[in-house]
Amino acid sequence: MSSRKKTLLKVIILGDSGVGKTSLMQQFVNKKFSHQYKATIGADFLTKELPIDDKTVTMQIWDTAGQERFQSLGVAFYRGADCCILVYDVNNAKSFESLLAWKDEFLIQANVSLPETFPFIVIGNKIDIDENKRVVSYKKAAQVCQQLGNVPYFETSAKDGINVEEAFDVVSRNALQQEEANDEFNDDYNDAINIHLDGEAGNCTC
Amino acid sequence: MADKKRTPSGDKKLNHATSMPNLHKKLVRPVSANRNPDTSRKEKELPSLPKLRVDGRHLSAVPRPQTFRPTGSGQSTPLKTSPVRHQPKLSISESVDSYNLSVIDMYHDAASIVSPTTDVFQSLMKLGIHGYEDDFTDNYSSSSVSVADSPRPRVHADDFHFTDHSPSRPHFTDQSLTNLPYLFPSPTNLLFHQSQSNHILHSSPGRLLGSHSTLSLLSSRDSANIIRNSIELSKTSLSASRDRYGFKKKSQFVSEAAYNAWWSDYSKYLVRRKRKWELLMKQSGLTYEHDAPVRFPARSEKVKRYIRKGIPAEWRGHAWFHYARGHEKLAQNAGVYDAIVASTIDLHNKDTEIIERDLNRTFPDNLHFRSDETQQQRETETPLVQALRRVLVAFSQHLPTIGYCQSLNFLAGMLLVFMDEERAFWMLVIITQKYLPGVHDLNLEGVNVDQGVLMLCIKEYLPEMWARIGLGLDGEKLTDGNLLVRLPPVTLCTASWFMSGFIGVLPFETVLRVWDCIFFEESKTLFRISVALFDMVSPEVTQIRDQMEIFQAIQNFPKKIINPNELFDHCFKKRNGIGHYLSQEEVNKCRDFVSKQRRSHAENAKMYVLDGEGERLYDFEHRKGLNSVAWNKNLTLKMKRLRKSD
Structure with a gap:
């Protein structure tokens, strides 16, 4: 499409504390898992170059702190995001219930131009843990994601590296699409005051 | 209580x-x-x-x-x-x-x-052990007081008997010193x-x-x-x-x-x-x-x-x-801690849930918090993790305006390495009230205020660095009117410097040296060290154009400062060391100012956009010997001007 020197895709990972946001990012970027990740304070990001079809893009992945109050820190960096990954822990019902709140929070803070078409992706993490401990079934999760507006859903294990690559592949493709579409709305998202939310996000009232 | x-x-x-x-x-x-x-x-x-x-x-x-x-x-x-x-x-x-x-x-x-x-x-x-000499080559002293001025209690030669260089003293080689x-x-x-x-x-x-x-x-x-x-x-x-x-x-x-x-x-x-x-x-x-x-x-x-x-x-x-x-x-609080612990043993709420998740994510690379030798050892809680739980839960009960905030786990964990848990608990109370006021509150306003203060410091003391980081997300220049509300993106990174007192930011021995100063010299230390870090990373940053790369450089730089003396030498260097002129009084006033500014912005529910290019909301006037009366007058005038322009 438009001629760009370098395609930068900005991706934000959100979700409750302890669901494995840092682990997912590390697994995708560095192909490793550690038992020694510390709780994330503030925000952190990693970048990764990856090929999409015939072009190479740089993906900039932002890892965030999961505790609610960290939303009071500068969440300005949500703006200009091309995709948002919502993570929950399949063994933790509460983290699943928070998904909608995280989605709404993101839409408010990021001030995206067309909330209904903005690409989200939901990841149910920690499927490596004992099946008996699992509290959110695939069926239930898939159903909710449909209600959220046909959001793609993946189940992963950041620990064992299961499905992580696949999930991020969809992330990168959807993000690229969004980035290209974003160009047309460039004027809009420079305007911090203008929040297009009221009444527009009709499809996420589940 | x-x-x-x-x-x-x-x-x-x-x-x-x-x-x-x-x-x-x-x-x-x-x-x-x-x-x-x-x-x-x-x-x-x-x-x-x-x-x-x-x-x-x-x-x-x-x-x-x-x-x-x-x-x-x-x-x-x-x-x-x-x-x-x-x-x-x-x-x-x-x-x-x-x-x-x-x-x-x-x-x-x-x-x-x-x-x-x-x-x-x-x-x-x-x-x-040799090595007494460096007392007189000390360069960490305040520039205003020379070594000769400092009081040296008169000590009689007899007082030194325990360090007497007697001939029978064993001789130590370099290697044995390391293992001594x-x-x-x-x-x-x-x-x-x-x-x-x-x-x-x-x-x-x-x-x-x-x-x-x-x-x-x-x-x-x-x-x-x-x-x-x-x-x-x-x-x-x-x-x-x-x-x-x-x-x-x-x-x-x-x-x-x-x-x-x-x-x-x-x-x-x-x-x-x-x-x-x-x-x-x-x-x-x-x-x-x-x-x-x-x-x-x-x-x-x-x-x-x-x-x-x-x-x-x-x-x-x-x-x-x-x-x-x-x-x-x-x-003043004898027995209070034990009473809180006794009453919170079976407590379950939103805070304790997050505390539980953070216990094993506090110092996972520390033997005393989590052994990583075998799976079984990993799953067994160490006594220090148990102590950490009690301190954090008790704290969340004792100061409900804070409750539990991620990063308190690092502060408490660090304290537990050096003192028993009752003392660690009270130190945590003191730290969150005196040294990091409001920083861990529900809305984290204290940390935003401190980032505002830090940015004003950078703007004043490191103008070249400010030119690099004083930009909004889209690369637009932040003005005096909006910088305190729309803090630059780099504050996302520096916020964690304050919240966790540099734990996980600087290498451990370096953090310890910073903490030594904090409890003696108060919170200005945090700002001095932060400004010194920005100053030290400055040569690297001036080579970079991309905003995100700058962010990353600033984020990673402190993690490499393994030698604490490097940082302290820079902070307290004789010429223009930030450690000599950023006073606690100035920090306190600046905190007050930023806090008021942010409050009034929030109240008005809109951002000030000042058109006057040269308008400055806050002036550092240490060179003029700023006193509080002058400062307040100064501020009043500015506020008046602000209101008019609004």
Whole structure:
């Protein structure tokens, strides 16, 4: 499409504390898992170059702190995001219930131009843990994601590296699409005051 | 509880004049008129308290002060009566080495409590180690006070007998210095806590004695003390993969080889500094028996210089507690911590849920918090993790306006490495009230305010750096009118510097040196160190154009500063070291200003966009000798202008 020197895709990972946001990012970027990740304070990001079809893009992945109050820190960096990954822990019902709140929070803070078409992706993490401990079934999760507006859903294990690559592949493709579409709305998202939310996000009232 | 009704301890000043007749009068801060008479009485009692006898037999029959008892001087219940003492929880033995086990074993036998270590202690005291010279090449002193001006208590030559360079002194090679066990197990550390635990048990039998959970609580508390005995240089022999605190030497940014190369020099520096401190204590008429001093020299330029060069590691817990006014806080709240812990044992709420998740994510690379040897060891909770849980849960109950905030786990975890959990708890209370006010509140406004202050500092002191980072997300220049509301993206990274007191930001030994200063010099230290870091990373940043790369450079740079002296030399360098001119008064005023600005912005629910290019909301005027009256007048005028332009 438009001629760009370098395609930068900005991706934000959100979700409750302890669901494995840092682990997912590390697994995708560095192909490793550690038992020694510390709780994330503030925000952190990693970048990764990856090929999409015939072009190479740089993906900039932002890892965030999961505790609610960290939303009071500068969440300005949500703006200009091309995709948002919502993570929950399949063994933790509460983290699943928070998904909608995280989605709404993101839409408010990021001030995206067309909330209904903005690409989200939901990841149910920690499927490596004992099946008996699992509290959110695939069926239930898939159903909710449909209600959220046909959001793609993946189940992963950041620990064992299961499905992580696949999930991020969809992330990168959807993000690229969004980035290209974003160009047309460039004027809009420079305007911090203008929040297009009221009444527009009709499809996420589940 | 009762604590809230009292004056914050931070506002009071202990008077040490009674114990230091040699010290220059000028340097003893005046005792405030409304000082708690109770406290002053206790303070006076201190010097006269009989010292713990070190002949290994005589530990009791000492009259004890009513509410708190310093290490080494307190009454001690005969050992055999304590159920706790004879059931040390040995679960930690799986993760500590045999050296510590022998320490535990020692406490089974009352008669041997002190003597064996005392012998080691005394014989090691006689070791002469060179390196006194650097006192006079000190460059951390405030520029306004020269070394010659600083008061040097007159010390008679006889006072030095314990460092006498006698010909019989063993000769140490460089290698043996590195491995020298110059820090000793301090039995008084354990004794202090246990006697205190006994005191608690005896003083409130109805509430605590007989509660099974409380007993097991106390016993695991005692095991937590063990870590403090392992902070000795020998524990970081060059072959070990962990440092003396149990952290892995290797990090993403520092290789083990780099660590060892640095450590072989730095450990010698530490030995020198320890000798200096011992001399200072002696000169101030203070003791450091069993390597567990309770009282420290009163404030002076000299002490400040010493602190900037680092407090001996094994004294840190006591020194931090002393200079942060922990003793006062604890004395005012005797028994409060245990009561909170007892009442929160079965607590389940939103805070405890997050606390549970963070326990294993606090210091996962530290042996005392999580052993990573086997799966089974990983899943077994260490006593320090259990202590961490109790401290954080108790804290969330005690200060509901904060509750639990991620990053408090790092602060508490760090404190637990150096002191018992009751003290760690009160230190956490002091830190969040005095040094990092509002930083962990529900809306984190304090941290946003501090980032505003920091950005104003950078703008003022490092204009070139500001040109790089003082931009909005889309690369637009932030104006004086909006920078405090739309903080630059880099504050996302610097916020964690403040929230976690540089833990996880700087390498561990470097963090410790920063903390030494914080408790002596207050929160301006955080800003000074931050500005120094920006200054140090500046050459790297000026090479970069991309905003995100700049962010990353600033985020990663501190993690490489393995040598604390590099940072401190920069911060307190003689010419233009930030450490010399950013005063606490300025920081406080600036905090006030930023906070008001942000509040008024929030109230108006809109952003100020000032058109006047040259408009400055806040001027640093240290060069003009800013006083508060002038500053307030200045501010009033600006606010008037602001309102008009609005």
